[in-house]
Amino acid sequence: MIEHGHVPVLLDEVIETLDPQPGDVIVDCTLGRGGHALALAKRVGPEGLIIGLDRDAENLAYAGERLETSGTPTMLIHDSFVSAARHLRAMDRKVDIVLADLGVSSNQLDDAQRGFGFQEDAPLDMRLDQDGGESVMTLLAGIEEGELAELIRTYGEDPYAAAIARKVVLERQTRPITTTGQLSRLVREAYGPRARSSRLHPATRTFMALRIALNEEIAALETLLDLIGRGCETAGSGGWLNPGARIGIISFHSLEDRPVKQAFAELDRRGLAARIIRGMIRPTEAELQANPRSRSAKLRAVRVTPPATEQPG
Numbered sequence: 001m002i003e004h005g006h007v008p009v010l011l012d013e014v015i016e017t018l019d020p021q022p023g024d025v026i027v028d029c030t031l032g033r034g035g036h037a038l039a040l041a042k043r044v045g046p047e048g049l050i051i052g053l054d055r056d057a058e059n060l061a062y063a064g065e066r067l068e069t070s071g072t073p074t075m076l077i078h079d080s081f082v083s084a085a086r087h088l089r090a091m092d093r094k095v096d097i098v099l100a101d102l103g104v105s106s107n108q109l110d111d112a113q114r115g116f117g118f119q120e121d122a123p124l125d126m127r128l129d130q131d132g133g134e135s136v137m138t139l140l141a142g143i144e145e146g147e148l149a150e151l152i153r154t155y156g157e158d159p160y161a162a163a164i165a166r167k168v169v170l171e172r173q174t175r176p177i178t179t180t181g182q183l184s185r186l187v188r189e190a191y192g193p194r195a196r197s198s199r200l201h202p203a204t205r206t207f208m209a210l211r212i213a214l215n216e217e218i219a220a221l222e223t224l225l226d227l228i229g230r231g232c233e234t235a236g237s238g239g240w241l242n243p244g245a246r247i248g249i250i251s252f253h254s255l256e257d258r259p260v261k262q263a264f265a266e267l268d269r270r271g272l273a274a275r276i277i278r279g280m281i282r283p284t285e286a287e288l289q290a291n292p293r294s295r296s297a298k299l300r301a302v303r304v305t306p307p308a309t310e311q312p313g
């Protein structure tokens with residue numbers, strides 16, 4: 001059993017790169033179990049502030065309790081990070097550090113009842129926010145075959161997307177697809193003998209694709225990158241980011257990393273933010289040994305450029 005349900009990835013690297021200072025205001029867009037936030041809280045101290053968002057109310061509450069021990073003021077927001085700038089405007093707060101550690105936490109993956117995995121048979125849910133929205137079960141009941149194939153191809157990069165979609169549509173003509181075990185079996189059947197030569201479990205990519213699509217994870221990331229872009233443009237003139245603010249994003253697959261890389265490169269090119277890291281930081285061999293789930297993590301970070309001061313003429 002992992003302590004607190006989740007091991008924060010690239011923790012030392014996040015602290016070193018984002019360089020929290022006493023009194024800083026921090027937005028943790030994906031609070032999770034609060035591992036990163038707690039380490040940041042210890043650095044910013046009682047004069048600082050941690051604003052934590054999460055779509056998962058249970059994770060948010062858990063992290064909130066952990067953060068209480070830090071002595072740093074904390075505000076918890078049960079919402080998607082796509083609304084971060086709106087909340088900050090309402091609070092009239094400007095931010096020195098933004099962190100987004102994308103995807104799902106280990107406790108979410110390991111809780112069979114959430115339906116993210118297929119090691120145990122459980123209801124096909126996969127909602128990050130348990131308080132609303134439709135489940136994968138509902139999605140699979142109504143989606144058109146072509147759309148499902150496209151979704152599995154785009155978000156799962158699975159070469160057998162069309163065959164998997166066909167299987168799903170045939171199955172649901174006789175009975176609804178309601179459990180992780182049932183979906184996993186259908187994917188395996190779609191793979192046929194190819195399942196034996198697959199390095200990953202054949203269902204891995206389909207499950208990831210459905211999770212990303214259901215929770216609109218890529219669209220959310222793109223909105224966050226837009227908000228960051230606008231924050232950089234308006235830093236020092238009423239925007240939500242302070243000049244000199246540090247922004248770090250940890251991604252776990254190329255669909256996440258590509259837009260982050262492009263957005264940060266564009267900010268750099270426009271002189272709005274400078275890359276703190278050349279390229280990205282990956283976990284060390286020691287971290288990979290201790291936490292194999294960190295294997296695909298990539299940290300990219302930028303610092304918001306202060307606006308040029310007018311030279312007296």
Ligand SMILES: C[S@@+](CC[C@H](N)C(=O)[O-])C[C@H]1O[C@@H](n2cnc3c(N)ncnc32)[C@H](O)[C@@H]1O
Nearest residue numbers: 008030032033034035036054055056080081101
């Ligand atoms: C990898 S975990 C973060 C772990 C955290 N850094 C820690 O140290 O415990 C990702 C978290 O982000 C949340 N999440 C995913 N997408 C989100 C979004 N659009 N807005 C807010 N939270 C989101 C998930 O519910 C999950 O709790």
